[in-house]
Amino acid sequence: MRHIVKAALAAAMLALPAAAEPAPGGPLTIERQGSFFIGGREVKADALSTLPAYAPSGTITVDQVYVRYQVPAAATGRPLVLVHGCCLTGKTWETTPDGRMGWDEYFLRRGHPTYVVDQAWRGRSAASPVGINRVRSGKAPPDELPTVFSAGHEPAWAIFRFGAEYPQVFPGMLFPLEAQEEFWKQMVPDWLNSLPTPNPTVPALADLAQRLGGAVLVSHSQSGIYPFQAAALNRAGIAGIVSIEPGACPAATGDMAPYKGLPILVLWGDYVDLSPRWAPRLKGCRDFAAAANAAGGQVENAVLPEMGIKGNSHMLMQDRNSLEVADWLAGWLARKVGPKG
Template sequence: MLSRSVFLALALELVAASAHNHPGEYSPEDECSGVNAISPACSTGESLHYRDIFYVGGHYVETTAGNLTYDQLYVEKLTPADGVSQPNPVIFFHGGGTSGVTWLNTPDNRKGFASYFLDLGYQVYIVDQTSVGRGSEEDLTDFPMRIGSTAEISENGFTAPEQANLYPQSQLHTQWPGTGLKSDPTFDAFESTFIPLTTNLTAQELSMRRSGCALLALLATPAFLVSHSIGALHPLLLSNDCPALVAGSVNLEPANTPFQSLLGNASVPGTGSSRTRPWGLANTRLTYDPALSSSSDHDDSNVADPSAALGAHLVGIDAPERRACYMQRDPPRKLPQVAKVPT
């Protein structure tokens, strides 16, 4: 342990070093852009707030190593410094391969989504989905992991699709700051946010259903759910399981395309897909009307092939400018639970 005299000496050295390194007023604005804004001399554009963290849900599982916690959901609570003025909170769900950092400041250090809603007086919650980030799982069997992204995937899919030109609409892409290419500082900051994600979306959906509804029940006030990409699975499932606790659902670039993922098996650049989400918009059971099961109790949990029961069939010719899609047979079944939630 440091003695009091040693601690005071170190503190004085830090003060002296600070005065030496930053004499007077700090220099030009560009020296506080991007990662340079990490400097203590740089002010922040983020909204003033209080922060708390919680873990919601989860349960103990006895293993040969001892009792481990599975399925816990990391939740960050941001409260406006001036107080909450909106009646319903907002919960953010990130996409695949990243974490709740998506909703904080942008890669070029501009104000992010969280601050925008804090300024409007909302209570804000940001989750790291079960199995990733600060919600990482001890369950190494059910949650195998893969890489979150590569520079090439990010360039082609997010930051510079106009360069790859895999589909005609890519030329309309103009909003990404900087070049959108590797070694550009904004791109590099964005690429650094990627982390491994699980390949077992079924296990993740089941754990998010349990912990997500537990979170909503703790809030006791219906919340708005805002999601991006594959994160759109979770507001859908919570709308199915506990719709009375959901005030509304906003899904940005949702990646739960019915019955398929628009990745893989490409014979022509900009096309190709692989079958997934047998329940249409999810990998796990959704409540349909009419029910899929013909049993007397209409228990859909035992339906062996829900996509076949729904009559999923491919419609259209798959082309870069207009992708083919899967639809139910007529008359299509409805999702009565999900329909209770405004979108």
């Protein structure tokens, strides 16, 4: 099977254009950088450990969201909060698998403070071991084990639209498959189905936007719906929404009041109509955009190949033309959201 994959990749590489030119280069002056957590709650539990060296009972903090930020000198743009999708972490927005500039640095160079988060119970936002240890210690039955999943390379291949199925490659597809081994290292176990309701990431995003005094929430895939849910909770700090290939948009039959007058972009890559997973989601977002705009919204549903930008996978922020897409998005932000308040 490996020689088949290599042959498919070699053919795909010949069809690919050269990588995009770097964003504005030269020394990068950062006014400040750091990290913090937002949200979180204390939980007392009796199953923190099954090891003799660590007490089973005690208090831990859960549901917090890790935030890593960088603020450029003389910032001109709105803060961008970058939220990753399924089975990934904030690494999504950093250096690409083949070593090119990530969107966190690109938008920083374009004058936007960037805030990269790890969703609750993901990456540096700690998960709770209590559900597992309660079963392991006999305090709960096996059917109460929390649900945790990982996306295997083969099924993820089609989900990320590298090709219709593993190891096929869509013609002209722009993801750097020669660096796929580095990409697969980004993937982590996903606790989504074990989280409380509402997902703790959602109120954390609303709180973070308010703390920043007017931020654009930029989400991807699994997290695509989160900015909409955050706006429904508290729109006060949300200056705009960019939802990249969301797993779902708000229902077209729902309440559109939270989105009235709010600049919203729903952005799609290529090959969507060829995917039984993604084609219905695009249709649902088109329906949402129509309903929201009829109610006074400012929703744009943008499909890159319809604008002449072709070949993008689901991971368009890591594709070979990622900076071309980022440049287009920077223009949209300048036109629709405007400079920092």
